[in-house]
Structure formats: structure tokens, C-alpha cells
Amino acid sequence: MTPPQLPARESLTVEFKSDRTRLPDRDLIEAIVCLANAEGGELWLGVEDDGAPTGLHIEHQQLMGMAGLVAARTSPSLAVTVTPVQFGNVVVAHIAVPKAPGEVATTGGVYLRRRLKADGEPECVAMLPHDRASRARSFGQMDASAQIVAGATLADLDPLERERLRQSVQQYGGDRVLLELDDEALDGALGLTGRLSGGHRVPTLTGLLLIGREPALRELVPTHEFAFQVLARESVRFNEFRRFPLLKALDWLETNFRPYNPEEELQVGLFRVPVPLVDLGAFREAVANALIHRDYHRLGAVHVRLEDGALVVSNPGGLVDGVTLSNLLTIEPHPRNPQLADAMKRIGVVERSGRGVDKIFRGLLKFGRPAPDYSRTSREDVVLRLPTDPADLEFRRLVVDAERGGSSELPIDSLIALSALRTQKRLTAEELAAYIQRDAAQARQTLEALTEAGLVEPHGATRGRSYTLSAQVYRLAGGQAAYTRQAGFSAIQHEQMVLSYIRQHGLIVRGDVMELCRLSSDQAATLLRRLKAKGVLKQQGERRWASYTLAGEA
Known part of the structure; x- marks a missing residue:
């Protein structure tokens, strides 16, 4: 060893x-x-x-x-x-x-x-005690959101916020069974209250966060706070902190964000497709996730900040145990506050499948913008940056046409693949695997499905195969010349380049062919074997020491 x-x-x-x-x-x-x-x-x-x-x-x-x-x-x-x-x-x-x-x-x-x-x-x-509680939650050993809050009473719950909750179920398409329940049954179904040994009900942390009165939240949940900020270069255009219950908080944040979210329109056939600065679905999911998954044992506010080039959403408490930046797209949901997360899913505020990260990625990538950036996340905070780069309207048109042709949204892996090919120009299955956080076999399936849909074209043999956007996609975007550059040269052109190289330098080895023709090792070996079989080249040496010269030369 x-x-x-x-x-x-x-x-x-x-x-x-x-x-x-x-x-x-x-x-x-x-x-x-x-x-x-x-x-x-x-x-x-x-x-x-x-x-x-x-x-x-x-x-x-x-x-x-x-x-x-x-x-x-x-x-x-x-x-x-x-x-x-x-x-x-x-x-x-x-x-x-x-x-x-x-x-x-x-x-x-x-x-x-x-x-x-x-x-x-x-x-x-x-x-310290709050460190121990936070660590237990990160392992899923304790759900703080399900705990009864000491000192809280039913009088701390706001009937107006409970009515807002019912309206939210209708607005967001939540579990309509909740609308048939009376107040006590609703509170029990969503875990808003718990029963003490004497049988009487008192609010849980979930209950206070969703329908608590603001004075009660200030007194009993002092860690709950959020801020909306708009920064323009070095000036501050908007900077306000609030302690509203969560459903009111989401409404307030979205209302204040809308004036800063301009929208243009894209004509696709007979339809007008809106192109906002920030997709509202991604905005809601990112903000709701920050409020739901924050660590309520830590002081610090959830920040929603619009700055030059990005919308940044951050919350106290790092990623929960088992979740890393390299498995965000594929790991099963790991909520820090399970009862609060479940209540918000049933209300319909967040993605019920638990794949809200997919929704955030989709909200950026479908407009040709860069992927969400979590790189500033630390053990203490989760920091999500949503770039507000100008949208690529032709890419958006491509996505709309593809989804209408297939009568459904593109799978998130396919959308990531198209976005990666748009920026990287050429990818192998192994390279795409890192983007979609899956193995090479699944990445290859994604690329082959896009190939069948006419959006992607393969180049080369199976082992060394690489992929580019298809000629059709480049043509729709007016990039025929770019397609020709990315698709590479024909086999005949590769042969002529090899022969020209030998005439200039006397011999060639496989590494030279790979660099000259932009081929993989297997593709370069296949090209050299083909020229040797035609009698054009002769080989000197074996395996890694093999070199090739023109057959007619001594």
C-alpha cells in the first residue's frame, strides 16, 4: 500500500x-x-x-x-x-x-x-448549541421547521396570511384538497401547528414562517429577514429589509423586482415569445429556495440583489451534507427544512418534484444565457448568480421550434447540451458528461437523441466521435461559414493535408496528424492506415514509435 x-x-x-x-x-x-x-x-x-x-x-x-x-x-x-x-x-x-x-x-x-x-x-x-443544531439538520437528523416554537400561541398566526395561503394554492396550482379543509385541518395538514401533551395546538416554525404575524416573527424567529437590493455601479437604487411571512415576502419581492425586469418580444411564426431580463419562473424558484432552505439557526438575511450583469440570491447556511456543486443537477432532493419545503410544494410555490434547480437552469439556458453560477457558495452561505447577459434570440427561436416540434419541453440535459455546443462549438460525450453531471453513456444518449432530432451532427468514428450543432441550426442562425469551420474538413482534405505536411517536413507521426487535422488519436490512426493501404504512405517503426513517409521515396 x-x-x-x-x-x-x-x-x-x-x-x-x-x-x-x-x-x-x-x-x-x-x-x-x-x-x-x-x-x-x-x-x-x-x-x-x-x-x-x-x-x-x-x-x-x-x-x-x-x-x-x-x-x-x-x-x-x-x-x-x-x-x-x-x-x-x-x-x-x-x-x-x-x-x-x-x-x-x-x-x-x-x-x-x-x-x-x-x-x-x-x-x-x-x-455552540446553534452549531450543533445546524449540523444535525445538515445530516437530516433534525427538522427545525417541524419543531414547536417556544412561547408561540395560536394568536400569533394571522388569519389574513392563512387566506393568502389559500389564494396561493389557487394561483400556483397547488394541492386543491387543501382548499376543502377548515383552518384547523389545514394547519394540521401542512404542519403549521403541533399538539402539546395537553392536547392544545401551538405554532411550529413552519406555521410562523408561513402565516405568522410580523411582530411574532420579529420576536420569536429573529433570524428571519430578507432584503431586496438594486445596485447600479457604485450607487444604490433600492435597499430595503423586511421580515414578512414567506408568502407575503415572495409577493413583495416579485412586485418590487418587476420594474427592473424589462422584456422584449420575439416573433416565432404566428406567436410572440416574451424575452425578459430574468425569467420569472427561475426568479421565483431561486428566491423561494433561498427562503425555504436557509439555516434558521443562523443570523443573517436572505439577499436578493440585482447588480450589473447578474441577479444574485444568497442565503445563510451552506449546502446540506451530500450536496455539492458537482451533483446539484442529479442528486435527490435534500431539504434543510423538510416540513417547510413540503408545505411550499403542496401550496405550489416551488417545483413539486423537488427539481427546482432544473427550473432555474432552464430559465437561463433557453434564452442562450450562461448557466447559473454557484461558484461563490461556501460552508456558510449558498450564493446563486443568475447572469443577465443579452439573450441570444436565434437560440431562443431554435428552442421554441424544437419544443413545438416535439410537443413538449426539451429535457434539461438536452438544453444544457445545446447551450454547451453553442459556446464550446464541439464536444465529445465525455466532455458533455461534466456539464450534465452524469456519466458518458447518458451524455451519449442525450447527444444521439439530439442527432435524431436534427439539432446536432456527429463527426468521426464511435470511440472518437465528437458533436457540433447541425448544419440546419447554423443555417437558421445565418452561420453557414461557422458550420463549415466547426464540421471540419472532408476525408479527402485530411489526406491532402497529411501529404502536404510530409512533403514539407519529410515524415509525419500520429500526434502531428491529430494536431494538423484536429482529430482524435483513433481517427488519426485510421487516416494513416487508409493512406498506407492505398500505397501512398509507408510506415517506419511500430506502435508509438511509428512514423510515415511518402511511399515513392527511398
Whole structure:
């Protein structure tokens, strides 16, 4: 087995501990607990803070009992793997620490977690009660939105907001069964109230957030706040903070956003297709997701900010455990506040399938705009940037025609593929797989379906096949010359280019053919074999050392 490699420096998942003067067991256990309560990682015992290995203290050189010590001094017991690693004439201990599925403490009752400071350096800090609650929710172990709010009473629920809820069910096409229920049954069906041991009902966090009175929200849910901001270069045109219940909040945000969302029209056949600065469906989904999935144990507002070049929506609380930037499009829904999310789905405010991210992507890509950008997301905040670049009207026309021809919306993978081909010009199935966050086989299926629809054309053999937008698509956009450039040269042209190269340079190898003709390795090999079979070229050497010259030359 390859020994672990010593990292260059400490990070969120790497800790160095000097052992020249014996590291106390308490300090060792606390450092391991600190890593386990963050992302897990590795602790290097016998390494200085600057990364220099100085070795283990004589009392730590027998590593057999170290894993048992950790298990005995942590609660619940933490299983670590201890491996000796030699550097020159010194031996250090590599301790692999798993990410704890819940919070873990020392048997002395100390809870610690690892975090990065503002300068990027790691540190261990106390794990406070709200940190523990947030971590439990991130693992799906606790639903804060289903909890009864201490001190809340039914008088804190607003009858006008309950009526707004009923109207929202009708407006957004929600579960119409809800409209047949009386107030008590409605509250129970959506989890707006819970029952105490005595039998009387009191509001849950979901209830207060959806239909709570504003004074009650201010007092009982002080973390709930949102802001709408419009920034123009260095000036602020709009900047207001509110604490409305969520359905009123969505109405208020959309009402204030509409004047800043100009719209043009595109004529497609007999129909006029609106082309807004920001698709309202994507706007609603992004804002609703931020309000629903924020961490209600953290102070901080949900920000909806229109700035030069983008609409930015951010909320406190990073992505929940298991969700990453590389699986946003494919992972099963992981709501931070399940009961609140379920209530909003039944009302119809958000996508009932739980695939709201698809809706956000569709709202940008169908207008030929760049994909949503989550790259500024951190452990503390989710930040979504929706670019407001000028729409590509011809691309929008293409999407409308394709969807009308198929009598349904294009699958999101197909829309991502068309958008990627529009910007990258040529893709392989392996390259598209990264865009759609699926494997190459599924990407190939998407491309072949688009090929059958006449929107995409394949080039080359099966293994080295690449794809471009079809000649029809380029022709509709007035880009016939661009199509010719992207489709590449014909086989005869490739042959002439190879022969011309040899005449100029004396010989050619497969790598030269790949660069000259923009072919894959397999395609270049096939071209050379064809020329050799025709008697035009002769081969010198075998396999990777093969080169080719003109057959008529000595």
C-alpha cells in the first residue's frame, strides 16, 4: 500500500501536531474531535506547524494502542486509522479521521469544530448549541421547521396570511384538497401547528414562517429577514429589509423586482415569445429556495440583489451534507427544512418534484444565457448568480421550434447540451458528461437523441466521435461559414493535408496528424492506415514509435 503523502500545509482537513515534547492525550483527542465535527481529514502527529516532520515522542512510538485510546476518549466512540510514516530517520503518525455522522465530543464533554478564519488559516473553536443544531439538520437528523416554537400561541398566526395561503394554492396550482379543509385541518395538514401533551395546538416554525404575524416573527424567529437590493455601479437604487411571512415576502419581492425586469418580444411564426431580463419562473424558484432552505439557526438575511450583469440570491447556511456543486443537477432532493419545503410544494410555490434547480437552469439556458453560477457558495452561505447577459434570440427561436416540434419541453440535459455546443462549438460525450453531471453513456444518449432530432451532427468514428450543432441550426442562425469551420474538413482534405505536411517536413507521426487535422488519436490512426493501404504512405517503426513517409521515396 502506498504510504500517505505529507501535505504541504495545514487546511480545513489537515492538522499538524508537534510531538517533540509529548503531546498530552487531551490535546490529541480534542484535535481529532475538532476534525471529525467538520469534514474529517488527517492529523499528522510528529509534524511541526510549518510541515517539517520531527518525529514521535518515545512514549508515542508504539502506535498499536492509539486507535483504542481515541475510541475510549470520544463519545460516541470514533474509529480512526493510525499509520506510521517514515521520513528519513524519523517516524510520524498519520491518523485518518472520518467525518462524524453526528456531533462527537470528548468523554470530558468538550465539543469542538474546525473552521477556516478570514485569512484562510484553520482553527478549532467551541461547538455552540446553534452549531450543533445546524449540523444535525445538515445530516437530516433534525427538522427545525417541524419543531414547536417556544412561547408561540395560536394568536400569533394571522388569519389574513392563512387566506393568502389559500389564494396561493389557487394561483400556483397547488394541492386543491387543501382548499376543502377548515383552518384547523389545514394547519394540521401542512404542519403549521403541533399538539402539546395537553392536547392544545401551538405554532411550529413552519406555521410562523408561513402565516405568522410580523411582530411574532420579529420576536420569536429573529433570524428571519430578507432584503431586496438594486445596485447600479457604485450607487444604490433600492435597499430595503423586511421580515414578512414567506408568502407575503415572495409577493413583495416579485412586485418590487418587476420594474427592473424589462422584456422584449420575439416573433416565432404566428406567436410572440416574451424575452425578459430574468425569467420569472427561475426568479421565483431561486428566491423561494433561498427562503425555504436557509439555516434558521443562523443570523443573517436572505439577499436578493440585482447588480450589473447578474441577479444574485444568497442565503445563510451552506449546502446540506451530500450536496455539492458537482451533483446539484442529479442528486435527490435534500431539504434543510423538510416540513417547510413540503408545505411550499403542496401550496405550489416551488417545483413539486423537488427539481427546482432544473427550473432555474432552464430559465437561463433557453434564452442562450450562461448557466447559473454557484461558484461563490461556501460552508456558510449558498450564493446563486443568475447572469443577465443579452439573450441570444436565434437560440431562443431554435428552442421554441424544437419544443413545438416535439410537443413538449426539451429535457434539461438536452438544453444544457445545446447551450454547451453553442459556446464550446464541439464536444465529445465525455466532455458533455461534466456539464450534465452524469456519466458518458447518458451524455451519449442525450447527444444521439439530439442527432435524431436534427439539432446536432456527429463527426468521426464511435470511440472518437465528437458533436457540433447541425448544419440546419447554423443555417437558421445565418452561420453557414461557422458550420463549415466547426464540421471540419472532408476525408479527402485530411489526406491532402497529411501529404502536404510530409512533403514539407519529410515524415509525419500520429500526434502531428491529430494536431494538423484536429482529430482524435483513433481517427488519426485510421487516416494513416487508409493512406498506407492505398500505397501512398509507408510506415517506419511500430506502435508509438511509428512514423510515415511518402511511399515513392527511398
